[in-house]
Amino acid sequence: MVEALFQISEPGESQAKAACKIRAAGIDLGTTNSLIAVVEAGQPMCLSDDVGKVLLPSAVHYSQGGEVVVGGEAKHRLAVAHPRDTILSVKRFMGRGGKDTASTQSLTPYRFVNEPGQEGTVRFQVPGKVVTPIEVSAEILSALRLRAEEQLGGPLEGVVITVPAYFDDAQRQATRDAGRLAGLEVMRLINEPTAAALAYGLDKKLDGTFAVFDLGGGTFDISVLRLEAGVFEVKSTGGDSALGGDDFDRAIAEFLLAKIGISSEKYADPELSRKILHAARVAKEALSSAETFELAFNHGDVNWKGELTRQQMETIVAPVLQRCELPVKNALRDADLKVGALDGVVLVGGATRMPLVRRFVAQLFEQEPLTDLDPEQVVALGAAVQAELLAGGDNPNDVVLLDVVPLSLGLEMMGGLVEKLIHRNTTIPCGAKQEFTTYADNQTGFDLHVVQGEREMVNESRSLARFKLTGIPPGPAGMARLEVTFMVDADGILSVAAREQNTGKEATIQVKPSYGLTDEEVERMLLESYEHGAEDVRNRLLAEQRIEAERIIAATKAALLSTPELLESGEAEAIDLAIRSLENDAAGVSSDAIRKGIETLDRTSKDFAQRRMNRALSQGIAGRTLVHVEEKLSG
Amino acid sequence: MTEAGPPSAGLDPFAVFGIDRRFAVDREALESLYRKLARQAHPDRFVRADARTRRLAMQRAVELNDAWRIIKDPVARAEALLLLRGVDVTREGGAVRVGAEAAGAPIRASQDLLMEMMEKNEAVADARAAGDQTTVDAIAREANGRVDALMANVATQLDEGGPVEPIAQDLMAVRYWRRLLEDVAGQHG
Numbered sequence: 118m119v120e121a122l123f124q125i126s127e128p129g130e131s132q133a134k135a136a137c138k139i140r141a142a143g144i145d146l147g148t149t150n151s152l153i154a155v156v157e158a159g160q161p162m163c164l165s166d167d168v169g170k171v172l173l174p175s176a177v178h179y180s181q182g183g184e185v186v187v188g189g190e191a192k193h194r195l196a197v198a199h200p201r202d203t204i205l206s207v208k209r210f211m212g213r214g215g216k217d218t219a220s221t222q223s224l225t226p227y228r229f230v231n232e233p234g235q236e237g238t239v240r241f242q243v244p245g246k247v248v249t250p251i252e253v254s255a256e257i258l259s260a261l262r263l264r265a266e267e268q269l270g271g272p273l274e275g276v277v278i279t280v281p282a283y284f285d286d287a288q289r290q291a292t293r294d295a296g297r298l299a300g301l302e303v304m305r306l307i308n309e310p311t312a313a314a315l316a317y318g319l320d321k322k323l324d325g326t327f328a329v330f331d332l333g334g335g336t337f338d339i340s341v342l343r344l345e346a347g348v349f350e351v352k353s354t355g356g357d358s359a360l361g362g363d364d365f366d367r368a369i370a371e372f373l374l375a376k377i378g379i380s381s382e383k384y385a386d387p388e389l390s391r392k393i394l395h396a397a398r399v400a401k402e403a404l405s406s407a408e409t410f411e412l413a414f415n416h417g418d419v420n421w422k423g424e425l426t427r428q429q430m431e432t433i434v435a436p437v438l439q440r441c442e443l444p445v446k447n448a449l450r451d452a453d454l455k456v457g458a459l460d461g462v463v464l465v466g467g468a469t470r471m472p473l474v475r476r477f478v479a480q481l482f483e484q485e486p487l488t489d490l491d492p493e494q495v496v497a498l499g500a501a502v503q504a505e506l507l508a509g510g511d512n513p514n515d516v517v518l519l520d521v522v523p524l525s526l527g528l529e530m531m532g533g534l535v536e537k538l539i540h541r542n543t544t545i546p547c548g549a550k551q552e553f554t555t556y557a558d559n560q561t562g563f564d565l566h567v568v569q570g571e572r573e574m575v576n577e578s579r580s581l582a583r584f585k586l587t588g589i590p591p592g593p594a595g596m597a598r599l600e601v602t603f604m605v606d607a608d609g610i611l612s613v614a615a616r617e618q619n620t621g622k623e624a625t626i627q628v629k630p631s632y633g634l635t636d637e638e639v640e641r642m643l644l645e646s647y648e649h650g651a652e653d654v655r656n657r658l659l660a661e662q663r664i665e666a667e668r669i670i671a672a673t674k675a676a677l678l679s680t681p682e683l684l685e686s687g688e689a690e691a692i693d694l695a696i697r698s699l700e701n702d703a704a705g706v707s708s709d710a711i712r713k714g715i716e717t718l719d720r721t722s723k724d725f726a727q728r729r730m731n732r733a734l735s736q737g738i739a740g741r742t743l744v745h746v747e748e749k750l751s752g
Numbered sequence: 753m754t755e756a757g758p759p760s761a762g763l764d765p766f767a768v769f770g771i772d773r774r775f776a777v778d779r780e781a782l783e784s785l786y787r788k789l790a791r792q793a794h795p796d797r798f799v800r801a802d803a804r805t806r807r808l809a810m811q812r813a814v815e816l817n818d819a820w821r822i823i824k825d826p827v828a829r830a831e832a833l834l835l836l837r838g839v840d841v842t843r844e845g846g847a848v849r850v851g852a853e854a855a856g857a858p859i860r861a862s863q864d865l866l867m868e869m870m871e872k873n874e875a876v877a878d879a880r881a882a883g884d885q886t887t888v889d890a891i892a893r894e895a896n897g898r899v900d901a902l903m904a905n906v907a908t909q910l911d912e913g914g915p916v917e918p919i920a921q922d923l924m925a926v927r928y929w930r931r932l933l934e935d936v937a938g939q940h941g
Contacts, residue, residue, distance in 0.1 A: 275800075304799045507799045519790060543821060546795060548814040606810060607795035669802035719804050730808045 141275040141508035142265050143500025145309070146254060146292065148208040148361065149334025149467065151175050152494060153261040154501035155269065161316065161498040161505075164268055172493065173264075177256045178203040179243035187260040197395075200226040200387040202243050206335050206363060207257075210239040210250040211295075212288035221359065224367070226387030251295045258299035275304040277504040279496050281336045282308040282354035285524055285569055286581055286611045293608065304507045306608040308520055309333075310340035311351060312499030313465045316490055325460030326352070328448070330478050330486065331496075332441065333466035335361040339445050341452040341459075350519040353451035353542055355444040362401075362468035365434040369397035369425075372433050377414060377421045389416055400425050401434075405471050431473045438477055445481055451542060462486040467493050519544050522605055529566035529575045531556055538603045541571065548604040552618070555599075559591040563599055567613055586615045655708070662711040666703040669715055670696055673722050676729055683728045695721040765819035765832055773836060775829060775910040786820045827926055830906050830919075839920050841927070847920040859920045861928070869928045876936060892936045895929045902926050 143161070145152045150172040154163045163171040166188075176192035179185055179202050186195060196203040209221055214237045215229065222229055228242040240247050258278075265273050280292050289306055296303035307315075310329035317327075324344055331338040338356040370393045379389070396414055403410045404427045414421045449456060464486045468474055478486045490498065521544055527537035528551075538549040553563070563586040570578035589597050598618035605611050673696060677689065699714035766773045769782060769789075791797075793813040798806045822828040831841055839859065841847040849856040872891060879887035902922045909919050 305796065507796060509800065519794075544790075544817045546810050546813045547817045547821075549818075604810075604814065607813075665802065668800070669804065672802050672805060715803075723804065726804055726808060730805075730812060 140269050140271055140273050141304070141504040142273055143312070143497055143502070143504045144258065144261055144276050144278045145497035145500060146208065146257065146278055147175055147333060148206050148336060149175055149363070150493065151257050151261060152497035153265050154494070154497040155265065156501050156505040161501040163494050163497055164264055166264060173257065173260060175207065175257050176203060176205050177207065177253045179248070181244045183245055185256055187256050197388070197391055200391050201228055204241060204253045207250045207253040209335050209359070211254060212285070212291035213239055215239060226390065251291050251298060254292070254295035255298035258295055258301060262299055262301060273301065275302045275504065275508050277305050277307055277500045277507065278303055279309045279312045279500050280306050281356065281358065282310050282338045282340050282351070283336065283356045283358045285579065286609065289609050293610070304504065307500065307503055308340065308351065308354070309465065309496045310338050310354070311342065311520060312503065313463050313495045314342045314344065314499070315502050316495045316499035317463055317487065326454065326458060327461045327463055328459050328482060329463045329465060330469065331465035332468040332474060333361050334363050334468070337361060337441055337444065339448045341448050341454060351521045353448045354521065355448035355451070357440060357444055360437070360440055362466070364437050365401055365468065366394050366397045368433050368437050369401055369430060370394050373397060373414070376423065377419060379419065392416055401430060404430050434473065438474065442481060456483050459484070464488055464492045465495055520609065521545060522547065522609065524569045525571055526567070526569055526603055526605070526611060528601065529568060533575045535568055535573060535575050535578055538601070539605060545605050545609055546607050548602060550600055550602045553599045553601060554595045555597045556594055558594050560594065560597070561589045561591055562587040563615065565601065565615060581611065582613065584613060584615060586617065589617050590620060659706060659708040662708040663703050666699055666711050666715055669718055670699060673718065676725065680729055683732065684725060688725055692722045692725065763815060763818055764836065765822040768815055768819035769823065773833060775833060775907050777823060777829070779824065782823060786816070789816050826903055827930070830903070830910060830923055833910050834916060834919055834923060837916050839916050841920050841923045847924060859917055861924045862921060865925050865928065869932070872932055876932065888936060892933060895933050899926055899929050
């Protein structure tokens with residue numbers, strides 16, 4: 118409903134207007150399983166498939182005939198028959214390059230494509246084509262979208278997708294791209310632990326400081342959150358992006374292989390590895406309730422029968438579980454908390470169903486964890502709550518999330534040192550500016566290398582992007598004044614700008630992400646994907662521009678009506694003209710013309726909008742100080 | 753322990769909260785004000801707004817978060833107050849005068865301080881090499897004590913309008929001690 122897309126014009130004003138509500142959903146895009154949830158009659162609930170299953174296995178099979186199969190069929194049948202063409206746990210590869218994932222790659226049966234110049238992104242060879250993790254994830258998201266649209270009876274207009282708190286800029290960017298590729302409007306990415314707390318917080322109306330212990334299939338996250346007066350604040354985050362239930366499976370599988378007497382070289386046999394991992398998983402799950410489990414393993418000429426006890430299994434996985442302890446301690450230290458100061462511990466992730474994990478958590482935190490909500494659904498439920506809130510549905514609790522930057526962001530300096538501009542655990546959105554200068558006489562350019570991580574040296578940090586700034590007039594060293602601005606938006610995605618101050622002129626900078634996909638690549642994939650022809654893409658661009666035009670026109674008209682006193686002389690006429698011109702453009706079929714019209718209206722009404730924003734936000738500062746603040750802002 | 757960065761150029765964190773430029777603050781009242789403002793300016797409230805409104809809201813949210821980061825941390829707050837008086841102590845190698853004071857002489861850390869820090873850093877390195885955790889812990893305790901004492905002095909001087917130079921000296925010392933503490937904490941993961 119395009120005409121329903123009114124945005125709130127005054128911050129602080131209630132968003133709850135039934136007429137504005139759009140169809141929105143929360144998606145937990147997991148390593149092992151993915152889920153989609155919506156809010157129905159004020160209650161978040163996960164949507165199930167035709168046979169009542171809520172979990173969609175994150176498995177994507179590419180057939181010889183070019184068909185794509187997602188979910189249980191892919192995981193349970195096709196992965197066994199065609200292990201090389203069925204991608205499991207693709208999340209481990211999101212936003213990652215070949216070098217980052219070398220150790221993970223060796224444990225999988227996939228055929229990786231490593232072409233020069235494309236080291237930034239992992240690429241899988243499947244029948245007839247090469248796909249990136251972003252495309253594989255987009256298939257999972259499309260399957261969930263389809264499920265929701267069938268059940269909701271109309272197109273999904275906005276989603277919230279969850280990501281591990283530990284996800285860095287590249288991984289978040291990749292997740293956003295996957296959503297876009299699946300034809301979804303990603304309203305926001307939120308951290309999984311935050312979503313879990315959101316699900317609990319609204320249901321239970323708890324106030325206090327909580328730890329969220331999330332041990333999923335592929336990632337371990339620990340977050341310390343404070344819930345107070347409708348604000349969720351992430352105090353600290355930590356974890357291990359390569360630790361999860363899958364690692365338990367691997368440990369058990371290795372034990373079984375030794376017990377059966379199969380040498381570990383044979384483990385490279387994809388069918389064998391898949392079978393033994395499956396057997397390990399089945400045994401692990403059964404042993405959550407049973408004390409012993411009878412196993413039968415048949416492969417080639419191996420016919421083995423045996424027994425695994427819960428105690429044996431717990432001994433096998435204990436060392437893996439122990440790896441959770443240090444991140445927990447660090448997160449508590451970062452949040453400046455003692456274990457005893459926590460008001461609760463929330464469990465998330467399938468692995469937390471294991472009695473051993475629950476005992477471990479109880480011991481580590483000196484209290485019994487909360488288990489009221491299904492640990493596998495809780496993240497999707499929280500995402501649905503947030504999606505509903507962003508979509509303009511009822512929001513009696515008026516909750517906002519204050520998330521933090523998970524890892525410090527900085528620039529490479531001379532000598533390979535890292536200068537941090539934004540420190541970890543800074544509340545987002547956030548920004549930082551810093552000035553730099555030339556180190557050599559007659560230096561006419563800067564090479565800027567953006568890195569992420571806590572270490573002092575660049576070679577120990579993760580490279581995010583390289584920038585070049587050229588065209589600086591030659592002069593003695595130290596003359597040029599380069600101002601670098603870092604900005605992290607509410608999704609945790611970083612943008613960097615650089616400007617040379619002396620010349621005053623806007624120097625052009627080129628962004629070359631050393632990871633993930635460029636915008637052009639995403640566009641190309643959109644064009645190539647089988648469900649969108651070139652015509653579809655053009656139509657979509659046009660529709661997007663029209664919606665944006667309607668939004669800005671509606672917002673500007675409402676602003677003109679509600680605060681005419683903030684207009685300067687002649688401003689109303691100029692804005693009016695720009696609105697009418699844009700209305701004309703929007704009636705046409707050129708998305709380019711609409712974009713230009715939007716830019717014109719934007720430019721014309723920019724100062725007016727700024728004055729309104731200043732006034733609206735300074736109303737939060739009470740009484741006497743209001744005048745003082747307004748003087749500051751308008752000065 | 754993460755050290756708060758220097759205040760961004762052009763941002764007066766005190767103005768963002770509409771409070772006087774003083775070191776002493778009512779932290780609790782400001783925290784609830786911050787939460788209130790953060791809710792109003794949060795990008796989540798503007799997700800479906802037009803791009804321009806989203807951009808403006810984000811700028812405000814960034815300013816607010818930046819201002820709060822500075823205000824809530826006593827050292828960053830003191831550094832910001834001094835910056836507003838024309839001295840930036842956050843540069844490597846000593847304090848510089850900025851703005852209207854730019855012509856003034858730079859303020860260097862005293863030789864005594866540099867010598868003392870060099871000795872302490874060596875002591876930490878030696879103790880660590882010898883596996884002597886007791887000595888490392890003792891130095892960390894001393895560092896914390898020194899930071900507290902320096903900050904108590906800075907607090908008084910700032911709000912009584914004391915001269916900038918001694919305050920800058922104290923704040924530079926605080927930076928050195930904090931770096932030593934970070935180093936000690938970092939080694940234990």
